[in-house]
Amino acid sequence: MDDLAAESDKYFMECALKEALKAFSAGEVPVGAVIVDAKGQIVASACNEKERLHDPTAHAELTAIRMAAARSAEGWRLSGMTLYVTKEPCIMCAGAIVNARLSRVVYGCADVKGGAAGSLFALCTDERLNHRAEVTRGVLEGECAGLLKDFFAELRRGCRAV
Numbered sequence: 001m002d003d004l005a006a007e008s009d010k011y012f013m014e015c016a017l018k019e020a021l022k023a024f025s026a027g028e029v030p031v032g033a034v035i036v037d038a039k040g041q042i043v044a045s046a047c048n049e050k051e052r053l054h055d056p057t058a059h060a061e062l063t064a065i066r067m068a069a070a071r072s073a074e075g076w077r078l079s080g081m082t083l084y085v086t087k088e089p090c091i092m093c094a095g096a097i098v099n100a101r102l103s104r105v106v107y108g109c110a111d112v113k114g115g116a117a118g119s120l121f122a123l124c125t126d127e128r129l130n131h132r133a134e135v136t137r138g139v140l141e142g143e144c145a146g147l148l149k150d151f152f153a154e155l156r157r158g159c160r161a162v
Contacts, residue, residue, distance in 0.1 A: 009106050012036055012084040013140045015045065016108070019060060020086045020147055023047035030147045031087045033060035035068040035102075038080040044068040061085050061093040065100050077101045086144040088115035088137075094123035098131050106136040108144025 012034055019032025028048040035044040044067035049058040061083060069076045082104040089097060089105065094116035097105055105117055105124055116123040117135050124133045 009136065009139045013106065013108055015042060016084045016086050017140065017143060019045050019047040024147060024151055027051060030151050031060045031085065033064040033083060033085040035064050035078065036082045036084065043071055057092065059093050061089055062096055065096050069100065079103055082106060087111055087148065088117050088119055090114050091116040091121060091123065097124055097133055098129055101131050102133050104134045106139050108139055109141050109148065110137065
């Protein structure tokens with residue numbers, strides 16, 4: 001990856017981190033996502049809202065995918081777009097990534113217990129599926145993991161209710 005692409009990935013991951021901070025402030029698990037089109041424009045951004053909405057599908061990735069699809073001239077097909085997310089997508093989100101035809105996924109920190117973009121499963125790149133997304137791992141990994149660690153440390157201390 002060239003320096004310009006790496007800097008671009010960092011910039012958009014910082015945008016996803018801002019979304020994750022919104023979730024943190026709202027008492028949600030701090031995961032944020034942004035979707036960027038082929039021209040480098042953010043077309044959707046979201047954070048986890050499972051607790052607020054009482055919805056187990058209200059992950060940052062799914063909300064961003066819904067928003068991007070609603071705004072896309074191509075409808076639900078998000079070909080040529082990149083999803084930036086602070087934590088590795090789960091099975092549900094990886095399935096949505098494949099079904100939405102996203103071209104690329106960039107994530108911050110791995111999820112060794114439930115990640116479906118390379119850690120536990122590799123759904124996004126599975127050759128048996130009709131679509132695959134390129135996966136880039138570890139962009140601003142320390143910042144993304146640190147935010148999650150801080151959140152769960154507060155939760156264990158009783159400072160948060162989830």
